[in-house]
Amino acid sequence: MKLSIEKVVYGGAGLAHVEASGAATREIVFVPFTLPGEVVEAEVADTRDNFKDAALRHVIAASSDRIAPQCVHFGVCGGCQYQHASYDAQLRLKQSILQETLERAGLNSLPAMQVHAAQPWEYRNRIRLRVAMVDWELRVGYLRRGSSEFLPVQMCPIAAPLLWYAAETFLQRAGSFPQWANATQEIEFFTTGDEQKLQMTLFVSSQPVKGFSELCEALCEQLPQLAGAGVQIMETSGRGRKSLRMQPGATWGAAGLNYTVADETYWVSRGSFFQVNRAIVAQLTELVCAGRSGRLAWDLYAGVGLFSRILASQFAEVVAVEAAKGDLETNLRGPGRRAIASTTVEFLRQAVLERDRPELIVMDPPRAGVGSEVCALLARLKAPEVVYVSCDPATLGRDLRAMVDSGYKLNQLHLVDMFPQTFHQETVAVLRL
Numbered sequence: 001m002k003l004s005i006e007k008v009v010y011g012g013a014g015l016a017h018v019e020a021s022g023a024a025t026r027e028i029v030f031v032p033f034t035l036p037g038e039v040v041e042a043e044v045a046d047t048r049d050n051f052k053d054a055a056l057r058h059v060i061a062a063s064s065d066r067i068a069p070q071c072v073h074f075g076v077c078g079g080c081q082y083q084h085a086s087y088d089a090q091l092r093l094k095q096s097i098l099q100e101t102l103e104r105a106g107l108n109s110l111p112a113m114q115v116h117a118a119q120p121w122e123y124r125n126r127i128r129l130r131v132a133m134v135d136w137e138l139r140v141g142y143l144r145r146g147s148s149e150f151l152p153v154q155m156c157p158i159a160a161p162l163l164w165y166a167a168e169t170f171l172q173r174a175g176s177f178p179q180w181a182n183a184t185q186e187i188e189f190f191t192t193g194d195e196q197k198l199q200m201t202l203f204v205s206s207q208p209v210k211g212f213s214e215l216c217e218a219l220c221e222q223l224p225q226l227a228g229a230g231v232q233i234m235e236t237s238g239r240g241r242k243s244l245r246m247q248p249g250a251t252w253g254a255a256g257l258n259y260t261v262a263d264e265t266y267w268v269s270r271g272s273f274f275q276v277n278r279a280i281v282a283q284l285t286e287l288v289c290a291g292r293s294g295r296l297a298w299d300l301y302a303g304v305g306l307f308s309r310i311l312a313s314q315f316a317e318v319v320a321v322e323a324a325k326g327d328l329e330t331n332l333r334g335p336g337r338r339a340i341a342s343t344t345v346e347f348l349r350q351a352v353l354e355r356d357r358p359e360l361i362v363m364d365p366p367r368a369g370v371g372s373e374v375c376a377l378l379a380r381l382k383a384p385e386v387v388y389v390s391c392d393p394a395t396l397g398r399d400l401r402a403m404v405d406s407g408y409k410l411n412q413l414h415l416v417d418m419f420p421q422t423f424h425q426e427t428v429a430v431l432r433l
């Protein structure tokens, strides 16, 4: 069918309408890899209750924003959705998606959005690849788009070059360690922003009895940046990835990396969360922390303490709250710094009882957002400024709406392009009472 693409929606697909036969309303059709204003030929791949998914067959009238993708796997690989759009167009798409999502959540009179971008390629400091034998050859790859099928890849231009070089080195050397080559299901590499140090994790079905140190030392001959490595043994207690449990296995070398962002250096253990974009993380910390000072700040969902360490030099006291076991305590030692192992909601329930009131709250939750109880507790605490860092526009809209309804004013809105070439987007929202 011939379709006119009206806009691009969160997830990366273009949206068009078609006259539905026999129905009064027009039906929505989503077509990936299209751009606003394009006319395309598409074929329906799936019909749902309220919409259809279609596959792009041919672009009849192309947008001036359309460019040739840089990666040979684009369109087949599940990783990137926007390589067919110029980088400038990607930023505009993300801006209008954020604007529309927040307006739909009932947030009117939004502040002017500020857009922050860095390099659009080679930005990832971490990649996790599948490992499998294909035609008697050991290959690494990702998942085929929309499936759980292995897709062998020969490049990943959004990854820091060292990560891809490390993957190739593993493929070259693993042949001499057949038990490890056979047992490895997935492999993860994590590098410092300057690509001077590297960590490797092998995810194995069952751990070979010996030879892990020898494998790491062999890799090191070609990959001197490799500072440490570990094994995670994947145990399934049922069907599907959700039932996967990890057991720690063999280790070699250092257990983590010292990762420097601007003037701070963080200890990041292998497997700990760290912001994935090595090029823009300093800008993110600047947006969240710069120019803020006072008596007490809270960093909720603190991770390894990315924001808390900086805030600690600007506030007399910083309290950082993190639910997962990790590196927060190591990174937040010293007077006036407190690392609390707790969920945010439990911490806030107690804080409300104790009538604590910080001048600044930073919160950077996972995609699920902070949720209604946290918003209700924040409304009772009445901190004068809240900086909300979000990686999901829909849950951000829901939470911001609750905070605005409780008296906060949305003061600044920043789109930080943490994930170029993909539909993912990061927002920093500043709220004041």
Ligand SMILES: C[S@@+](CC[C@H](N)C(=O)[O-])C[C@H]1O[C@@H](n2cnc3c(N)ncnc32)[C@H](O)[C@@H]1O
Pocket (backbone or CB within 6 Å): 273, 274, 275, 300, 301, 302, 303, 304, 305, 306, 307, 321, 322, 323, 324, 342, 343, 344, 345, 364, 365, 366
């Ligand atoms: C998006 S990361 C942000 C980490 C950190 N702010 C940074 O920028 O590196 C979210 C963090 O929240 C933590 N987390 C998830 N659910 C939580 C909860 N209910 N309470 C506190 N922390 C939680 C995760 O373990 C993760 O470290």
